[in-house]
Amino acid sequence: MERQEVNEFFSTELLAWYRQIKRDLPWRMNRDPYRVWVSEIMLQQTRVDTVIPYYNTFMNKFPTVKALAEAPETEVLKCWEGLGYYSRARNLQAGAREVTERYDGIVPDDKASVAGLKGVGPYTTGAIMSIAFNRPEPAVDGNVMRVLSRYFCLEDDIAKPSTRVSIEKLAASLIPEGAAGDFNQALMELGALVCTPKSPGCLPSCPVMEHCTARLEGKEHELPVKTKAKPPRPEFRAAAIVAGSGEHAGKVLVRQRPATGLLAQMWELPHLLLPKDKAGWLAEHAPKEQGELAAMIGQMLEEDTGLLIRPRSWFTDADHIFSHIHWKMRFYLADLGEASGMLEEVASAAEYAGIAAEAASEYNVTDKLASHYRWIGLEDMETLPFPNLFLRILKQYWE
DNA sequence: AAAACGGGGGT
DNA sequence: ACCCCAGTTTT
Secondary structure, three states: OOHHHHHHHHHHHHHHHHHHHOOOOHHHOOOOHHHHHHHHHHOOOOOHHHHHHHHHHHHHHOOOHHHHHHOOHHHHHHHHOOOOOOHHHHHHHHHHHHHHHHOOOOOOOOHHHHHOOOOOOHHHHHHHHHHHHOOOOOOOOHHHHHHHHHHOOOOOOOOOHHHHHHHHHHHHHHOOOOOHHHHHHHHHHHHHHOOOOOOOOHHHHOOOHHHOHHHHOOOOOOOOOOOOOOOOEEEEEEEEEEEOOHHHOOOEEEEEOOOOOOOOOOEEOOEEEOOHHHHHHHHHOOHHHOHHHHHHHHHHHHHHHOOOEEEEEEEEEEEEEOOOEEEEEEEEEEEEOOOOOOHHHHHHHHHHHHHHHHHOOOOOOHHHHHHHEEEEOHHHHHOOOOOHHHHHHHHHHHO
16 A cells, blocks of 8 residues: 555544544534633643533633633632643633734634734644634644554654654644544544553554554554653742631631742742751651751741741641652641731831842742732632642641 | 643553 | 643743
């Protein structure tokens, strides 16, 4: 069989297969470009099963571009809580605002305009253009790179950006006339359901195994080639659950993270990065033996918040692993010392000195950050967005 | 080109 | 324990 025929076999059989077995997913209800857009952003580095409940909630709360554009950012982040990569949510809303302002609320049927939206890269551009508008653009994600690497026995490292570019050209050449949306989804559906990373289900499931080069050469388990990621670096952090008193009785102190960087704009319990030389203590000593460390943490948190914070006892330890950082955290229960200042004083001090704090990337500049602190009760957790790590700890605290 | 950027599920 | 997921942005 000629190469051309093998390619046509692939496209034809895959498309037919998809139209038979495609899953009934919420974003396949219709081709509303906004619905496609939201789904594609949520699906970035996130499994279908994880996305489904978030997608339904999100579309219910923000049914249109306009509804999303007009919503408070905190509400959008709250809907994204636990889904990860929170800049996706903020970029999506920025995109909705751009579509509202520049395109009258209509997602444009134009590649360059779509590609210009925040959070929309090469993959998502192709996905929106093909699925919503049936334009013949490739949409190459991890699934597609795996499927095509195997079918065509491509040995290029799929971790390299240049590999994605070359696979995009190949994928574009395979799109059947007038069926871009279905074909691109077929490619991904095959990768998700059959041509899986660990144990590809060639037989009896794969509609194109007959001419799959990797399988014919017995290399379906070796492909695709991908360099493995660096392990996350460890960071030791100490946190405090500060119980309020007086008018703040029953509440705890939380703060909002900066507008950029890790977990941007999310809320958290106050904590700090231990210097490398101190970090060893946390690793090597039982929590009970660490009165000295606790005292140090109280002092550092005092400097951070402007409050007189007194750690009283160890609460729990928790590990939280991001892609690139491994947080090893120790939580202390704390309360406020006798001469504690009011939060209002702290806030005004922050306002007073806020001008100089622009460059601070961590929470080591007292003046600017204090205004980001807030006392909250259990009921406030339903409005403020927290990363799962802190959500778990706070629920445990209020149990 | 490499690192930053979450969190969870599969094996 | 390790892999990877319907990736994008920043450095």
